[in-house]
Amino acid sequence: MNTKTIAIIGAGFCGSTLAVHLLQRAPATSLKILLISRPGTMARGVAYGTQTSAHVLNVPAGRMSALAGKKDSFYEYAKHYDPKITSGSFVERRLYGDYLEALLNDASKNAAQSCELHSIIGEVIQVVPHKNREGARLIMSSGEHFEADSVVLSIGSCARQEPSIAPEHRSFYESSRYIHDPWQPNALRDINADAPVLLIGSGLTMLDVLLDLRNHGHKGPIKAISRRGLTPQPHRELNAQPTYDEQLSEYMLSHRTVRHYLRTVRDAVEQHTHIGGDWRDVIGGLRSSTAKLWQALPISERQRFLRHVRPYWDVHRHRCAPQPGARMQAEIESGGLTLLAGRVLGYESKPNSVGVYLRRRGAQTKEQLEVAAVINCTTPALDLRQLEDPLLSALKADGLLVPDVLGIGLEIDNRGALIDNKGMASSWLHYVGPFLQARDWEATAVPELRDYVKHMADGLLNFHQETPSA
Secondary structure, three states, X not given: XXXXXXXXEOOOHHHHHHHHHHHHOOOOOEEEEEEEEOOOOOOOOOOOOOOOOOOEOOXXXXXXXXXXXXXXXXXXXXXXXXXXXXXXXXXXXXHHHHXXXXXXXXXXXXXXXXXXXXXXXXXXXXXEEOOOOOOEEEEEOOOOEEEEOEEEEOOOOOOOOOOXXXXXXXXXXXXXXXXXXXXXXXOOOOOOOOOOEEEEOOOHHHHHHHHHHHHOOOOOOEEEEEOOOOOOOEOOOOOOOOOOOOOHHHHHOOOOOHHHHHHHHHHHHHHHHHOOOOHHHHHHHOHHHHXXXXXXXXXXXXXXXXXXXXXXXXHHHOOEOHHHHHHHHHHHHHXXXXXXXXXXXXXXXXXXXXXXXXXXXXXOOOEEEEEOEEEEOOOOOOOOOOOOOHHHHHXXXXXXXXXXXXXXXXXXXXXXXEEOOOOOEEEEEEEOOHHHHHHHOOOOOHHHHHHHHHHHHHHHHHHHHHOOOO
């Protein structure tokens, strides 16, 4: 029997669960799965690789099943770890990493003999299409290479970009007082426990870094700066999934502008809270229709949303768990955390500190803060026009992928196939992960991603069952 090979590049949530789907549903044809991961991220990625107990999931355990159609998969796993966990519990992210690893190991162990998994640690730097058949050769940074009939990119968390400032100040980003990636092992270790710190960004990464610093004994003042000074809103404590009114989206679609969308949501929130409801129910009710609402907007309206509404959507839609949310609020009230709305203008390195020049939102004059360290807590970049990722850059240079017009993802068709620079959808090169936000907007949370992964698995299995081997 001829063997088909599917290569999955990236072994975070999407890559590992895609491998699980393929292993569990072994096709009639013999199948080899290559799951390729950079060191330390197999079945975990950045999100679930943390070992900090204060880093918890932002979705309750009862809604975090990794596999579509298996509603309580994670909840049952978590209860074996701690019987006190309920469906509404927000549990440690490292436990979710353990769960993904267990799913992958079990699927590999119980797979049919015709289906096998090869876990490969390394970095793919180039994908070279086969000339006379489907698929490509994968070139590794080590010089190794692998052949595949289908390739799926499941790259999720890309490198953060340095915050934009005047060119003459950019040399500071080479300084030891600047921490570009707080997720690197021991990245925060050398910060003096009493020293003031500046965090650039005030979203979920800021909250993680705040908790990490405090849990490791840091007592100094922490300031966080972002354009609007917004912080994530917390979830409620609930042990049952809330009920949503999903009819709101139909009225929103009657007039396809950002202004109409925003007014409609605001009115719905006002009416719902007036009768004792919670605004989170209104936002939650849009979840199943988000892709439809996004795709209905003309490009000019999507650009307007990104310029003016996105930060407010992000803090209300991508909420933090109640426990870290309460700790953040306590830090703000005690003065341990200060939020600044504004932008960084430049830096001045000093013998034992760094002066940070900033301008607050609406102010005409600049001011200076003196801190011991500056930590980049901005959102990982998804704009391929600016990213410096070897594989993505090579694929772009070879015309195999195209950045979307908004600069927030990739051109991808409804099957998950990458669209090349000639406008053609590939039959063998696919993508699943957060770069889908260009097409569907919501593509970062498990409840959406698990459906994308299942759809991808279905398509791959159907294709390889129907396509004869070369």
